[in-house]
Amino acid sequence: MTLLTIENLNVSYRGSGRSAHILDGVDIEIGHGQSVGLAGESGSGKSTVAFALLGLLADNAEVSAAYAAFDGRTQDFAARETASLRGADIAMIFQDPMTALNPMFTIGTQLVDIQRRRFQKASRKALWARAEAVLADVGVQDAAARMHRYPHEFSGGMRQRVVIAMALLVEPKLLIADEPTTALDATIEAQVVDVLHRLRQRTSASMLVVSHSMGLIAELCDSVVVMYAGTVVESGKVADVLHRPRHPYTRALLACEIDPFAAFDPSQDLATIPGNVPDPSRRPKGCIFAGRCPARHDRCSEKPPQRHAGDGRPYACWLEAA
Ligand SMILES: Nc1ncnc2c1ncn2[C@@H]1O[C@H](COP(=O)(O)OP(=O)(O)O)[C@@H](O)[C@H]1O
Ligand SMILES: [Mg+2]
Numbered sequence: 001m002t003l004l005t006i007e008n009l010n011v012s013y014r015g016s017g018r019s020a021h022i023l024d025g026v027d028i029e030i031g032h033g034q035s036v037g038l039a040g041e042s043g044s045g046k047s048t049v050a051f052a053l054l055g056l057l058a059d060n061a062e063v064s065a066a067y068a069a070f071d072g073r074t075q076d077f078a079a080r081e082t083a084s085l086r087g088a089d090i091a092m093i094f095q096d097p098m099t100a101l102n103p104m105f106t107i108g109t110q111l112v113d114i115q116r117r118r119f120q121k122a123s124r125k126a127l128w129a130r131a132e133a134v135l136a137d138v139g140v141q142d143a144a145a146r147m148h149r150y151p152h153e154f155s156g157g158m159r160q161r162v163v164i165a166m167a168l169l170v171e172p173k174l175l176i177a178d179e180p181t182t183a184l185d186a187t188i189e190a191q192v193v194d195v196l197h198r199l200r201q202r203t204s205a206s207m208l209v210v211s212h213s214m215g216l217i218a219e220l221c222d223s224v225v226v227m228y229a230g231t232v233v234e235s236g237k238v239a240d241v242l243h244r245p246r247h248p249y250t251r252a253l254l255a256c257e258i259d260p261f262a263a264f265d266p267s268q269d270l271a272t273i274p275g276n277v278p279d280p281s282r283r284p285k286g287c288i289f290a291g292r293c294p295a296r297h298d299r300c301s302e303k304p305p306q307r308h309a310g311d312g313r314p315y316a317c318w319l320e321a322a
Contacts, residue, residue, distance in 0.1 A: 008066035037217030055083025108147030157188035
């Protein structure tokens with residue numbers, strides 16, 4: 001049984017003019033204890049998937065899914081039912097740790113409060129001790145003293161460790177990390193990746209790692225879902241997708257991955273792919289990638305279905321899989 005199944009997820013934003021169709025038929029499956037990466041350039045809709053999952057999309061978002069289930073229970077995305085899973089069943093680590101921290105309270109107080117929903121009868125003392133132990137565990141030195149400090153007294157990397165501790169303390173079934181290291185410089189990034197990596201081996205929680213970096217996903221995930229302009233172009237086991245990519249977009253994405261741990265510059269477009277990501281309010285009728293695809297041919301004016309080359313590894317391209 002899988003922990004999370006989403007079939008045919010669609011998200012549109014109603015605007016003053018035409019509506020923008022941001023996610024087009026996204027399928028995602030995460031097994032118990034499995035770590036899945038969501039890859040793709042900036043703007044491809046990765047955070048939209050994460051936010052839809054948490055019921056956090058803006059009010060003008062229209063969400064629908066053919067089928068969605070979490071831990072054996074169906075979920076109505078349109079009614080934002082999954083919002084009730086947030087904080088206890090699903091925890092999230094954002095790119096900017098300050099999103100999750102309150103500047104007004106000490107780290108200790110926040111790490112205690114986050115546990116309240118799950119451990120309602122525990123004493124403050126017990127929750128404090130538990131928080132201190134987890135804080136030390138994610139590599140915060142001198143955790144006992146640090147518990148009494150405020151977020152601004154921590155460096156960016158240390159704050160992200162605090163947020164990871166926060167996520168761990170609620171013992172979620174699913175941990176979503178959205179660009180968890182993108183705001184950090186390279187050395188600190190490597191350390192935080194290391195913390196996530198150890199955590200990955202230790203917890204039984206499933207993970208969804210959202211990142212533009214295939215390197216990070218390769219490090220932390222069992223399988224990967226590659227997105228382009230709100231569409232899943234390919235998915236499969238990390239080793240298969242990395243070594244035998246089937247979609248021309250995945251190939252281009254991998255070719256751009258010069259240094260997976262280099263700081264991300266969102267203004268820098270994929271150097272080897274000419275053209276731009278299509279405007280979500282004007283999605284082309286055929287293949288979403290055709291306008292930039294080096295292997296484009298006549299058939300591509302028709303939308304490719306999710307195909308399987310006999311091994312159940314889906315990709316959306318008219319080319320025969322290698
Ligand atoms: N509230 C909104 N209204 C309209 N468009 C939005 C809104 N929020 C996000 N978008 C659009 O959704 C697209 C996907 O964004 P996002 O999910 O953040 O991508 P990623 O996380 O892959 O960088 C972008 O084109 C973005 O401009
Ligand atoms: Mg994002």
